[in-house]
Amino acid sequence: MIGLDVGSTTAKKVSIEDGEIKYEITDTHNWKDLITGIDGKDIISTGYFRNTVPHHASVTEITAAIYGVRHYFPDADVIVDIGGQDTKVIDIRKNNFTINDKCSAGTGAFLEFVANYFKIELTEMGSYHIRAKRIPAINNTCGVFALSEMISQLVAGYSKEEVIAGMHYAFARRISFMIPEAESLVLIGGTVKNKGMVSALCDILKKKVFVPDEPQIVNALGALKYFS
Template structure:
């Protein structure tokens, strides 16, 4: 027995998951502010508290995400690509394609029969197609990011948003509002625009059933419908919070590394 920890330090939030041999014991999500290291630590401490464990109860900790290089409290690191594949597979062993739309990047991953990464492609050169884009849009419409998906699904039509750049799209949304377009319809257009980018990314690795969404944007019901529509394949839901999948994968990897000694 023993506990293993995975800490996924992303651009928007740090997520920690504690597992034992089979089950998830606890998790925590902390916004990444200025210090990736501090948010990572806090997430881990909160998860430990919730699981009623102390830090020396944890046999191995793996850090992932772009903040993994500033995680001195971790015993090892691994890339979030490996973690998302492993985490999604753990939650549903039928998953063969993972789409992770994170805070500032977007990844398409093909998963093998044992949860291993077979192929991957990522886009981290610009914010289009990432959580950041949706954050900017949420601010324009003065809603919480978490409400965007539902807002999108109340649309009566989709207003095309042509700008591929987040900054220019922001201006475009404001102009469209000024022109009298309904917020939910513009938001639907934005989701479609993001959807097209991620569908493009997915087509580069090919989509094999089952497709799962991970990452914070995986919670967005609007994105789920759009991607399902564009790819002709509905993503399956994973149990729990999709934002935790990376940290779950990291915890599983921590278990593997502890076993190898």
């Protein structure tokens, strides 16, 4: 049995073999590569495409996230899942969730715009962030206008590193509005591999923040655990 999370940007496969978690990650468009030789009756799916890929059963990303996070952090209160196209905040204590997908400013797509502008890889943004000496204020809550503001800060003399750090703070501030009162929270999703963004979020929230070793596979793992 495998957990298969086909999201907006990437597809993830998880299986548990002899108690060890095995996983593979690929682009969404190549999801079929992950299930070569696997029968649909052995697949528990989740993610945007959960109902269109072969599956024995499917579960939403919200429920999958809860089961996946509990594997790593059994006492977790709040989960923040920052995906490519939306951000989900799940309050496990209250069995409650909110999803932001009306605006790119709180999604992975926002940071993708920034990386594209600077012609760098998304995975490099964290290392640029830690080299910043100052953090410019980028206050616009609209993703598109924040990019204009970012360019103005470059004109004003801030370095590429500093502007990237400023964008991480703008992003983190946007997400912080969605997060309820809690002592700690768990971050998951591909976007939280960006250490600059996580650092900005920790600084703004002043809470204990936990990130699983591989935050991108948590929902696939959760789908598998939900049905096993």
